[in-house]
Amino acid sequence: MKLLLPTEFAPDLEPKLSQLDPDLQVAWVDINGKFEGDPSDAEVYLNWFYLKPDLLQQVLAAAPQIRWHQTPSAGVNHILTPTYLERDIMLTNGAGTFAIPIAEFVLTYILFHAKTIPQLLELQASHTWKRSIQLPLQEVWGKTLLILGAGSIGQEIAKRASAFGMHVWGSRRHPQPTPGFERIVGTDEWRSLLPEADYVVLATPLTPETRNLIDATALQAMRPSAYLINIARGAVVDEAALITALKEGWIAGAGLDTFHTEPLPHESPFWSLPNVFVTPHCSGFSARIAERTIALFLDNLIRYQSSQPLRNVVDKTAGY
Ligand SMILES: NC(=O)c1ccc[n+]([C@@H]2O[C@H](COP(=O)([O-])OP(=O)(O)OC[C@H]3O[C@@H](n4cnc5c(N)ncnc54)[C@H](OP(=O)(O)O)[C@@H]3O)[C@@H](O)[C@H]2O)c1
Numbered sequence: 001m002k003l004l005l006p007t008e009f010a011p012d013l014e015p016k017l018s019q020l021d022p023d024l025q026v027a028w029v030d031i032n033g034k035f036e037g038d039p040s041d042a043e044v045y046l047n048w049f050y051l052k053p054d055l056l057q058q059v060l061a062a063a064p065q066i067r068w069h070q071t072p073s074a075g076v077n078h079i080l081t082p083t084y085l086e087r088d089i090m091l092t093n094g095a096g097t098f099a100i101p102i103a104e105f106v107l108t109y110i111l112f113h114a115k116t117i118p119q120l121l122e123l124q125a126s127h128t129w130k131r132s133i134q135l136p137l138q139e140v141w142g143k144t145l146l147i148l149g150a151g152s153i154g155q156e157i158a159k160r161a162s163a164f165g166m167h168v169w170g171s172r173r174h175p176q177p178t179p180g181f182e183r184i185v186g187t188d189e190w191r192s193l194l195p196e197a198d199y200v201v202l203a204t205p206l207t208p209e210t211r212n213l214i215d216a217t218a219l220q221a222m223r224p225s226a227y228l229i230n231i232a233r234g235a236v237v238d239e240a241a242l243i244t245a246l247k248e249g250w251i252a253g254a255g256l257d258t259f260h261t262e263p264l265p266h267e268s269p270f271w272s273l274p275n276v277f278v279t280p281h282c283s284g285f286s287a288r289i290a291e292r293t294i295a296l297f298l299d300n301l302i303r304y305q306s307s308q309p310l311r312n313v314v315d316k317t318a319g320y
Pocket of ligand 1: 281
């Protein structure tokens with residue numbers, strides 16, 4: 001069997017693969033789509049990041065025998081193009097790989113807002129000593145956190161928020177009791193929880209069902225003191241409605257890691273709104289991601305070779 005693997009992983013993967021099965025053949029592809037070895041008879045493809053849709057098409061055209069594709073990303077909306085869907089390829093994603101760093105980041109956004117970090121940084125910059133009583137400092141203890149999408153990321157967030165004494169509610173497509181959540185609702189009920197939430201976190205995949213999930217109606221249903229956090233995908237939010245909501249005080253603020261257009265255009269109002277914390281789609285990254293991706297791939301490779309079900313198989317119809 002031949003594997004098509006990212007050149008960046010060669011030093012890590014080569015010794016592990018020869019230990020696993022010395023008969024495995026490998027072709028390599030770099031981030032520009034340049035091959036080392038012949039990809040035409042490769043059956044398994046692992047890509048690394050920076051996978052632009054046209055580059056993916058180029059790689060897949062050169063590798064017509066691919067049957068299983070492991071992608072490192074948890075979201076696969078950028079992969080499931082009509083051309084990709086024409087091919088009979090089993091796609092597995094990286095759900096779980098990013099849950100810990102993102103959950104840590106979500107707590108960062110929450111504390112950034114509750115502990116007035118922007119104001120404190122301004123005070124420090126102007127050498128001003130202002131007693132805490134004059135700042136709108138809040139506790140997160142006892143506050144309600146609503147997480148839309150109670151999957152691997154949602155559950156890691158829930159664990160940490162519970163440890164801070166927050167009430168954690170969530171929504172998922174297949175509602176069921178979920179560790180860390182006091183309450184879980186389905187896709188038709190989450191809107192009724194918005195008026196009670198202090199923090200709302202978006203952790204769903206981007207699918208036809210979740211595109212513009214947070215629209216003007218949802219934003220108007222939120223409390224003026226509520227804070228929105230989007231670590232999912234930009235298109236889960238109606239950005240024009242969000243800009244209005246932030247300017248007109250429908251909500252108190254937002255921590256945004258993902259945007260409709262990335263990189264976020266220089267002229268985007270999000271950069272300069274005083275109640276927005278912008279991060280450059282980095283909440284999922286840490287020094288541990290490559291090692292987790294390789295471990296997931298090798299575990300799935302063993303399963304693939306022994307015809308066992310793979311982890312993280314994407315339901316292409318549902319889009320995640
Ligand atoms: N910012 C970043 O760098 C970054 C990094 C990684 C991932 N992400 C984004 O985060 C998403 C989630 O990742 P994950 O690892 O948590 O994936 P996951 O483990 O597959 O979880 C996805 C969750 O979303 C739920 N869901 C699907 N459609 C929904 C809907 N319409 N309403 C409410 N919940 C819905 C699913 O419900 P069921 O379980 O009931 O089916 C599942 O619980 C990814 O798809 C990606 O877009 C962003």
